[in-house]
């Protein structure tokens with residue numbers, strides 16, 4: 001399903017990047033994870049690009065196994081003559097022929113609750129899927145984006161974390177299926193660049209949010225939003241002091257499209273997020289205000305030393321946290 005805001009955002013990205021996107025005209029593009037939050041947004045940007053280039057549109061193949069991404073998210077694109085949508089698994093070899101100019105490899109399972117339930121599938125997409133896409137890119141692609149994660153840093157022993165920090169990741173814990181397979185995906189990208197000069201750029205998205213994201217996605221912004229839309233309360237399972245870089249989806253996609261077109265970025269990894277950090281508490285507070293004052297409270301185990309409870313415009317009094325709701329996800 002597309003909304004007016006997504007359509008406007010997609011056109012805005014194309015207009016802002018302008019001539020930088022010209023090489024896409026008449027090119028062949030592959031988007032994996034095409035029905036996911038980010039993959040679908042890339043398709044909408046390519047749709048906006050083709051609106052502006054009706055005589056030489058980019059010819060796009062969208063590929064998804066629909067394990068997570070709902071087909072409805074991209075149903076408005078069915079019937080576009082420049083788009084071929086395929087149900088396929090990126091971890092299977094030979095799903096992609098050569099002759100692709102640009103590859104946007106966004107197939108994976110981004111939601112912690114879903115990848116914990118599908119640990120082998122997420123490893124397959126992040127490792128074998130990335131390997132297969134690199135092999136496809138090796139056959140003459142001009143640019144490839146491979147999506148990794150800030151989770152490659154794990155629980156960093158150094159905060160703020162310098163970009164050259166090598167990470168502190170459990171290789172056997174419940175999140176290892178995601179974190180470690182993203183790390184190996186990055187190793188594959190670096191290796192293919194070194195050995196074969198494959199023009200791949202690794203992108204580590206930092207808390208991207210926005211229209212098109214599923215409310216049951218399991219990440220912090222959709223969790224809070226879902227609570228706010230149902231009248232609250234907005235429950236945080238921490239003291240809310242941790243900060244995050246929350247990045248609006250069209251800003252993120254604009255940066256990615258720019259990197260896709262930049263040969264000088266080949267072989268590099270990019271942390272793409274908002275330069276401004278926000279505490280989880282203040283994100284929740286803003287959301288409660290915008291949604292019209294649902295209560296907002298923090299819980300933790302063990303409980304925090306002080307009551308944490310933000311009143312919104314109605315000015316309710318602080319309360320001690322008493323948490324009965326079960327967490328849909330940990331903030332982060």
Ligand SMILES: NC(=O)c1ccc[n+]([C@@H]2O[C@H](COP(=O)([O-])OP(=O)(O)OC[C@H]3O[C@@H](n4cnc5c(N)ncnc54)[C@H](O)[C@@H]3O)[C@@H](O)[C@H]2O)c1
Nearest residue numbers: 033035036037038065067068069089090107108110147208
């Ligand atoms: N959104 C974020 O803030 C964020 C943060 C960190 C990393 N990432 C990474 O960015 C990429 C895209 O994220 P997203 O938010 O769009 O995730 P998402 O879970 O919404 O979408 C991923 C899509 O990939 C598909 N998929 C999964 N396994 C597949 C397979 N084997 N073959 C084909 N399709 C498969 C799913 O069905 C889904 O449609 C992922 O690699 C994710 O790990 C995203």
